[in-house]
Amino acid sequence: MNLLLTAEQQELRTAVRSFLAANARPRDGHDPAVYRRLNGELGLAGLLVPEEYGGAGAGYAELAVALEETGAALLPGPYLATVFATIALSLTPDKELLTQIAEGRAVTLAEGPGLTGTYEQVLSGMEAEVLVTRVGDTFYAVELDGPGVSRTAQPALDVTRGYARIELDQPPARELGAAPESGVFDRMAIALAAEQLGVMRASLDAIVAYAKIRAAFGRLIGSYQAVKHKLADMHGKLEQAESIVRYAAWTADNEPGEVARAGMFAQAFVGRACFEVARDHLLLHGGIGFTWEHDAHLYYKRAKADEVLLGPPRVYRARLAQLLEL
Template sequence: MKLVLSPEQRHLREAVRAFLASASPLPKVRDGYDPQVYARLNGELGLSGLIIPEEHSGAGAGMSDLAVALEETGAALLPGPFLATTFAAIALTRVPDKELLTGIAEGRIAATLDGTEVSYDGSAVRGTLAQVLSGMETDVLVAPALTGDGPVMVAVELAGPGVTRTVLETLDITRGQARVVLDGAPARVLGPRPEGGILDRLCVAVAAEQLGVMRASLEAIVGYAKIRVAFGRYIGSYQGVKHKLADMHCKLEQAESIVRYAAWAADESPAELPEAAALAQAYVGRACFEVARDHLLLHGGIGYTWEHDAHLFYKRAKADEVLLGPPRNHRARLAQLLEL
C-alpha cells in the first residue's frame, strides 16, 4: 500500500492547482459553469480523459491519479460537469464504448451518469430521473435500463427528441441538477450492466473531491485566524479557536489517509475496494461537512453573510455528503461487509 503521492502525482496536483487558481478563482465560481474554462481544462490538461484508456485517446491513468485531480477541483469548487463526466467515464471504463470514451477524452462530450433504472423497448427509453447531476450542462446520459433480455447500460442524447429537462433549484449554486423525463427517447445500448465496482469507484471520486473541500476550508479559516483581531488579540491565539482548528486538522489527516487508501485499492487491490469505498463515504462525507461548517462558524458574523465564500464551501460539502446517499447508508454497508 502506498499513501504518499508520487513525483508525477505531485506535478499533476501543482498543474491543476495553478490552472484553477488562474482560470477559475473563487470570485468567478459564483458565476457558475463557464464552458471556456471546461474546454481549457480538457484541452490544456486533458483531465476528462485521465482514466480513459490510451486506445481511446485518454491518459490511461488510475483512480489514484484521478483522486489527485478531484481533490484540486474540489478545493477550487469548480463549477460545471467535470464530476458528472468523471462519473460517466468511470462507468464507461466498465462498459467500454469507443465513441463516448473518445469524445469525453477529447473534451467534445460532457456526459453524466444516473443510477435510476429506465425501461428500454429495443429502440427507445422511458422513465423519469428525479435528480441528474449537471443534467442541463451535459450532452449524453448514461443510465441502466431494463430490457426483456436483462439489464443493460444505455446512452441517451440529452438534446434529442423525447427528452425533457427541467432545471432544479439546488443547495449548491456551483453545480446544477436537472429533472429529466425520457418519453420515447432514442437510446443506444452500450452493453450488459456490470455486476459491481462502479459505485465503489464513484464513492472514491466523491471522497477525493470532499478531501479538497476540507483542505481549502481549513486553509481559509487558518489564514483568517491569523489576521482577525478580537478584544485586542488575534482570534487564533484563543484556546477555543486553537482546539477547534486542531480537531479540523485531525479530521483532514484521517480523511486523506482514507482517500489515498481507497484510491490505491481501486487500482491495486479490487478485493479491498468495497470496504475502502464504504469507509471513504461513511467517514469523509461527514467529516467534510463538519470542517466546512466549523470553518463558517469560526469566521463569526462575517461568515453568515451570503457574500462570504464560506457559504460556498458549506453548501458544496452538504451536497457532496448526500450525493451518493447519506453517510448512514454507507455505514450500514460497511458493517455488512465487515459482518458486524
C-alpha cells in the same frame, strides 16, 4: 504500498491548482470555455480513459489528485458527473463514448425508470450532453439534445453545481453493453471522497489564514485556546481523511477485492468529516462567514450536498457493516 504522491502526481496537482486558481469562478457558474480548456490543456476528463481511446490511461490515484483540486476550487460544471459516467464506462468499455469524453464531451450518469419516464435531480443534467442510464442489465446512452428528451433546471442547495429533471419519451438510445453487477458505486464513492478532501483542505486553509489576521478584544483570534483546539480538531480530521482517500484510491488501482470496503469506509468517514470541517470553518469566521459575499457558505453547501449526493451516510455505514460481517 506507498500512499505518498509521486513526482508526476505532484506535477499534476500543481498544474491543476494553477489552472483553477486562474480560471475557476464558482459564483459565475459553469463556463463551457473553461471546461473545454480544462480538458484540452490538462486532459482531466480523460484521466481514466485508456490511451487507445485518446485518454491518459491513468489510475484512481491520479484521478483523486485532480478531484481534490477541483473540490478545493469548488469547480462548477459537469466534471464530477462526467467522472462518475467514466467510472461506469471503464467497467463497460464503449470506445465511441469514452473517446468523446477524452475529447471533452460532458456526460452524466443517472438511475431512473428507463427510456420512458422522469429522472429527478440529475447531477449536471443541464450542462451534460449525454445521459448514461441503466435499463435492466444494460447501459444505454441518450443524447440530451435529441428528440424525446426534455430538461428542466432544478433548485439545489449547492449553488455552484446544477441539477436537472430529465423526462424521456422513448428517445433514440445507443446500447453500450452489459452493466457490471458491482463496482461502480464503490468507485464513485472513492471519487466523491477525493473531492470532499479538497473541500476540507480549502476550508481549513481559509480559516487558518483568517485566524492569523482577525483580532478580537485586542488579540488575534488564533491565539485563543478555544479556536486553537477547534483548528487542531479540524486538522486531525483532514489528516485522517487524506490517508483514507489515498488508500481507497490505491485499492481501486491495485486491490479490486478491497474496493468495496475502502469506498464505503471513505464515505462513512470523509463525508461527515468534510461537512463538519466546512461547518466549523464557517462558524469560526463569525458574522462575515454568514454573508452572501463571503465564500464560506459556498464550501458549507458543497460539503452538505456532497455528503448526501450518493445517499445518506447510513447507507455507507450499513453496507460497510455488511461487508465486514458485523
